[in-house]
Amino acid sequence: MDLLNGMNPQQKQAVTAGLGPILVIAGPGSGKTRVLTHRISYLLSYMGVRPYNMLAVTFTNKAAKEMENRVANLLGYGDEGDHSRAPNMPQVGTFHSVCARLLRREAEHLPFNANFVIFDADDQVSVVKQALGELNLDEKRFRAQGVHASISNAKNELLLPETYPVQNYRDDVVKKVYKRYQELLLTSNAVDFDDLLLWTAVLLEQNTAVRERYARRFEHVLVDEFQDTNQAQYVLLKHLASFHRNIYVVGDPDQSIYAWRGADYRNLLRFEEDYTDAQVILLEQNYRSTQMILDVATAIIDRNPHRKARRLFTDRGTGRKVVLYQAYDDRAEATYVVETIAKLVAGGNQPGDFAVMYRTNAQSRLIEEAFLRHNLPYKLVGAQRFYGRREVKDVIAYLRLVHNPSDEISLNRVINVPTRGIGDKSMASLRQLAAKAHLAAGDFLLALPAMDDSQLQSALTARAISAMKKFVLELRKWRSLAEKANPADVMDSILEAVEYRTFIDDGTDEGQDRWDNVMELRRLAIEYEGRTLPEFLEEIALVSDQDTIQGSSNVPTLLTLHAAKGLEFPVVFITGLADGTLPHMRSFEDPDSMEEERRLMYVGITRAMDRLYLTCPQTRSTYGYAEPCDPSRFLENIPNQLIDVSYSSPQNVSRPGSGGAFSSTARPAAPTWQSARNGTAPAQANAPKSIQFPAGSKVVHPVWGDGMVLNSRIMDDDETLDIFFENVGLKRVAASLAHLKHKT
């Protein structure tokens, strides 16, 4: 059988396993996606399963698309183009998109209609704020973000407002807000991310007919990244597979990094308990990394208690030691990363071989700046950045309102953007009038031109009424356009009518950037030619950060450790390995969270194929201010023989636990891509060549404060100083990095 060519016995077993529940525990790089796609092809080609009777679920669109392409390829459809609509393809989708589709189809059984919009994280917080306001609750005491997190957690555990447990006053408040929150969503004909899962799970649980229909249809249900499912997802999968019981799940408890989102890797254990006849298959051989990298990964993850010992082995050879680098500060760290990449590119690596990973999004900034300083291109993974932009949200809100005028969050967002004389007062009156008429504010607004002015005048000023009427005329125009035109045409009509460019592009660079973002959104809309506005809206509501990764450009990738899951790169840098960053300080108190931080590091390490660099700064910037920090405690767990200590900045720095000192060496010079390619390195532009701080000078350091220079010399085009600081003692610093000032 061609499908099994080149597979190891465990992989073959996993692909050709019989019927019934199957649990595949797949370590990193063990060919998990390959097994899943081959399993699907095997069922279709050899077991006579019809595509219609199969469902495959992933967490990101990117994973779904990749699975689709690989299955299409195996089935001989070629690997080009969009196969999601091909007649012989099974349904492959993310949890959220599969649920959205199901809910639209079954809307008659639900308290909203099939045109519902999907509220994103910002929208959700706005709704919570509105609910808090209506309930007269102190928003200082009950932060909208926090209350929303509680509601979200409740939904992930399938708790409804009625069943929300109350043990203290705050619970009581959350329960009330939760109830009002759901009402507000329904008046907006909206659901949030969590609702997609929650409503689906509840519908399948409570409506026997619907459940039976889907359960009979899906002879085979396959799930990727099962360790990241939450309770809602677990339950809805269970219902979908309840008739045929052919549920095939693939996961790795060591890569569970979404507990904060309600994921529970114990679902893997629960699976074995709920399906006592489940076959369990272990994939242990790693095809990705060198043994050195796997040993470092094992050293980290082995410290987690309650962990079943698992081996990771490879036949890829020993490989090179992992490089550990301590930089003077986070800026120097970023410089080191970029210059090392440039050097390796000069040595023959492709720029696209590299990934730079970090714990928090904020850390990307300095890395980006370092790339920009060296005039080197990079790509940053993060859809949030784009869709979170004000101008992008504005335009999307217009489109959402056109599609679903009940959407009050979008209405509030755009009604006065650009300003058209309809302020908070007028909107409050409008909401009251709408509530009296039992209509959503937007629906009431649409009906407003037909109403008797005299009734309205008691609540609204003539000016407001006329402004609203004018807005309604536009809205109606866009709505009729949306019925026949492409999403991009609707967008154009809106942008022109409201003169949006004049509004956001003030001629400054930032204004130009804002307009560029709008045009980028338009470019995405153009791809939806021939498809409908709701399809466009649904897709942009459910994009994940990973979905924005473009494979084509040959440049380094910058991404969070979370976004790195499922990916692999020849060379990986994990940056910012400082205690408080990784592990994050918010996890210090909670042993479970600390275990998850460790898994996060493990995920990062196991992305690397050939080479791994671990870097940490001695100071980091928080809130814009620099503060000293210690190396990550996780670094202590890596045996010395696996590590090569690279150049460090010229300071005496000790690794925790090792007691060793770093030697002081030159820093590499700054190249550009072209010069990196040619192997020529121009001299560093801003390195001082003469002594600026002679012995005896009094200096001020931004972190360590006042000190006196004991010794000063030029080394490799930089001034190296030994300084005695009043507060922290003797330090060795590089003048180009230390931001020293003469004390006056």
Next chain:
DNA sequence: TTGGTCCATCTTTTT
């Protein structure tokens, strides 16, 4: 109602 300024808060991770 608008638009300016000033202040607090924020930073974990995201479908």
Next chain:
DNA sequence: GATGGACCAA
């Protein structure tokens, strides 16, 4: 060092 809210003058 960004962003959103509160506050205030016109």
